[in-house]
Amino acid sequence: MTKRTALITGATSGIGxxxxxxxxxxxxxxxxxxxxxxxxxxxxxxxxxxxQVTTLNFDVRDKASVFQNIEDxxxxxxxxxxxxxxxxxxHGLDPIQSGSTEDWDAMLDINxxxxxxxxxxxxxxxxxxxxxxxxxxxxxxxxxxxxNGNVYCASKHAVDAINQGMRLDLNGKGIKxxxxxxxxxxxxxxxxxxxxxxxxxKKVYQGFTPLRxxxxxxxxxxxxxxxxxxxxxxxxxxxxxxxxxxxxxxx
Ligand code: NDP
Ligand code: 8X3
Numbered sequence: 001m002t003k004r005t006a007l008i009t010g011a012t013s014g015i016g017x018x019x020x021x022x023x024x025x026x027x028x029x030x031x032x033x034x035x036x037x038x039x040x041x042x043x044x045x046x047x048x049x050x051x052q053v054t055t056l057n058f059d060v061r062d063k064a065s066v067f068q069n070i071e072d073x074x075x076x077x078x079x080x081x082x083x084x085x086x087x088x089x090x091h092g093l094d095p096i097q098s099g100s101t102e103d104w105d106a107m108l109d110i111n112x113x114x115x116x117x118x119x120x121x122x123x124x125x126x127x128x129x130x131x132x133x134x135x136x137x138x139x140x141x142x143x144x145x146x147x148n149g150n151v152y153c154a155s156k157h158a159v160d161a162i163n164q165g166m167r168l169d170l171n172g173k174g175i176k177x178x179x180x181x182x183x184x185x186x187x188x189x190x191x192x193x194x195x196x197x198x199x200x201x202k203k204v205y206q207g208f209t210p211l212r213x214x215x216x217x218x219x220x221x222x223x224x225x226x227x228x229x230x231x232x233x234x235x236x237x238x239x240x241x242x243x244x245x246x247x248x249x250x251x
Contacts, residue, residue, distance in 0.1 A: 007082070014185070015137060029051055033058065067117070080125055084220065089192040090152040138159045139159075141153045143181060163234065178231055190205070
């Protein structure tokens with residue numbers, strides 16, 4: 001198989017970074033995206049003896065920057081075979097009546113509109129080559145709603161709808177579209193949600209064994225290594241101790 005190129009958003013942490021490592025170990029060329037340049041640089045350095053790596057620093061909310069960065073990719077990275085739409089976070093965990101509008105804007109602009117902008121920048125190349133694979137990172141929060149999860153859950157339900165819509169619209173064009181929907185994964189997710197309160201963030205994952213970002217990365221790798229006729233359309237994964245967004249067996 002010829003060398004494939006993957007663009008991973010949110011590659012500076014958690015699921016995106018773990019996916020970049022698995023891809024690099026398997027010789028996939030990688031475009032690492034994120035806003036924290038020092039992390040992009042250190043990950044690029046770590047992976048560069050395994051594969052070719054380039055980095056793009058943009059905020060997925062910045063439409064012009066998304067399109068410009070992807071358009072300006074060096075020729076060797078310009079044909080993107082795999083897009084991992086992963087950048088995203090929860091911001092806050094508050095009842096709808098007291099939630100912050102800044103948090104709502106962040107979640108809808110990053111998790112929904114950012115995913116759309118990146119996809120719109122990448123899809124034309126895939127269409128021109130009649131080939132490609134888009135994996136949208138959804139969530140169990142895109143399948144159910146939990147108390148105080150309101151707008152984060154809405155953003156992930158939107159990802160679920162966009163994933164289905166993309167698959168319908170790209171059907172017959174040689175492009176695979178699928179979602180991986182994780183349950184609780186211990187990453188920087190809760191640190192971001194609780195605005196740097198690491199004690200509160202740690203508590204989310206105490207008393208049970210949550211998923212690790214590497215668990216999701218392995219599943220993404222499984223999805224991108226299926227035979228040409230097989231597409232993982234929608235896959236939900238939880239740790240053993242989780243049964244739903246609100247039912248987690250803690251010891
Ligand atoms: P992390 O906080 O560890 O990573 C989030 C990544 O998204 C970072 O690399 C961050 O990079 C990037 N990101 C955030 N905002 C922006 C932005 N405005 N522009 C560009 N990049 C951005 O969290 P996870 O790895 O857990 O989250 C990854 C995805 O997985 C998210 O979509 C999340 O909703 C989803 N998910 C997470 C679960 C969990 O329990 N952890 C469960 C289900 C789904 P930087 O700050 O450098 O820009
Ligand atoms: C992340 C999983 O349950 O913290 O999407 O919302 S949860």
